[in-house]
Amino acid sequence: MIPYSTVIFDLDGTLLDTLQDLCDSTNYALALHNMPARSLDEIRRFVGNGVGLLIHRAVPEGTPDDLEAQCLADFRAHYLLNMEHRTAPYAGVLELLDGLNKAGIKLAVVSNKFDGAVKGLCQTYFGDRVKVAIGESQGVARKPAPDTVFRALEELGADAQGAVYVGDSEVDIETARNAGLPCLSVSWGFRDTNFLLQQGAQRILSSPADLLALLTGAAN
Known part of the structure; x- marks a missing residue:
């Protein structure tokens, strides 16, 4: 039994x-707003509680809420089109x-x-x-x-x-x-x-x- x-x-x-594709889409969104990129190890630590928290952790401390929300939207749009590039x-x-x-x-x-x-x-x-x-x-x-x-x-x-x-x-x-x-x-x-x-x-x-x-x- x-x-x-x-x-x-x-x-x-x-x-x-999925880590590399998550990292690529995060850094794409950050770059759109002239924010510093995050390393793969940082993204590894940031994931697990949804993409909203991933982006909250990835943007610089003190980022205004409306700008963070735009980064999240940019991440989502990019990820949906690119989530199968390096995932396996x-x-x-x-x-x-x-x-x-x-x-x-x-x-x-x-x-x-x-x-x-x-x-x-x-x-x-x-x-x-x-x-x-x-x-x-x-x-x-x-x-x-x-x-x-x-x-x-x-x-x-x-x-x-x-x-x-x-x-x-x-x-x-x-x-x-x-x-x-x-x-x-x-x-x-x-x-x-x-x-x-x-x-x-x-x-x-x-x-x-x-x-x-x-x-x-x-x-x-």
Whole structure:
């Protein structure tokens, strides 16, 4: 018997390496307004709580609200057109999703990325492997609120019992806690093992193959 019947995945840093495209679109928006560029490592630290907070962290301290809002709009417009240039699934992720589907496990993605980008990226890179993909939208609180997780369970026709949440960040750990789900953390994304342990991670997986084995009951 498989240990879980439903898996809710985070997207950025868990299934997809989106960091370089996020960095490029951030720096595009900053350059439009003569603001200094940010490094890839800085963007890595800034992501996880939605693109609004990403841009808030990226613009210089003291930037007026209206200018920050324009930078966010410029980022969104650029990212929607350029979000697939250097983004790719992490090695082993497609095999992970295929294995979970073969085992009859229901799959969903929930992300703090805006909804149109989440759905577009999932369709491009995963096709029909993931049936439900939910991002940030009006009227639905973003993670770490549990709202997107609950919506995903509803759209899957799944119960919270038997579900597990998988992510790469402190936001994901808190989201799982708020949703009342167990959390599996992964170390190949935007946060390292030591950081995840400091944030209260209970179980950390180092590869998609290890995660597949655990989720399907094949692990020792």
